[in-house]
Amino acid sequence: MTASTVRLLLASRNEKKLGELRRILLSEGVAGIEVVGLGDVPEYPEVPETGATFEENALIKARAGAAASGLPTVADDSGLAIDALNGMPGVLSARWSGGHGDDVANLELVLAQLADLPDERRGAAFVAVAALALPGDGPDSEYVVRGEWPGRIARAPRGQNGFGYDPVFLPAGEARTSAELTPEEKDSASHRGRALRALLPRLRALADDRR
Incomplete structure (x- = not known):
């Protein structure tokens, strides 16, 4: 039987997320999968993320992508859970300041909310499903699947890599923020990298089924 390539939709237009999944597949030796994004398939109405949990929102996006495109679809939902804010922003991370995707405003609000807290009370974790x-x-x-990346919140943004809350997140055991890590360092340790790696057995099986 001639091997064929599986087209796998990542339900995102974020080129950094697409690049991350492609790098992980390559580094783990998973061949026969072509990762495409929302810009590579016919446009379809995106279902609102109305879930109360990361799991619910990830499934909402994955189901919608698979139904509309006819392709196996991976979707993720991720955010920052801050201990002192009782796990918030959580699923509201992208719109914590009110507007969706305003990274600067979100960072500024989080830093203001934690301004008076000492380092030992600035614990947090990135969560990805x-x-x-x-x-x-x-x-x-x-x-x-779920991945978590423990750490704490820095007192000011640092670094140019990454996106979202990366410039204020100090991974456990690191003096650098997530935005100061190389893409390869982040892939190997991050919440999203951990979640995507947990998917690898299923993705590998998809590729093997086409051989």
């Missing part, structure tokens, strides 16, 4: 949804309703058509 990745969901894989296959077209149709067969057995094992959905799979959900």
Whole structure:
């Protein structure tokens, strides 16, 4: 049987997320998968992320992508959980300041909320949940995994890499923020990298099924 390539939709237009998944597949030796983004498939109405948890939101996006595109679809939902804010911003991370995706305003609000706290009370974790949804309703058509990256919140933004809250997140055991790490360093340690790696057995099986 001739090997064929599986097209895998990552339900995102974020080129950094697409690049991260492609690098992880390459580094782990998973061949036969072509990762495409929302800009590579016919446009479809994106379902609002109305879930109360990262798991619910990731599944909402993955199911919508698989149904609309007919492709196996990976979607993630991620955010920052700050101990002193009772786990918030959580699923509201992208719109913590009110507007969706305003990274600067979100960072400034978090820093203001923690301004009076000493370092030992600035604990936090990045959380990512990745969901894989296959077209149709067969057995094992959905799979959900979770990754967490513990650390604490810095007192000021540093670094030019990454996005979102990366410039204020100090991973446990690191003097550098997430935005000061190289892409390879971040892939190996980050919440999203951990979640995506947890998906690898299912993704590898997808590729093997086409051989």
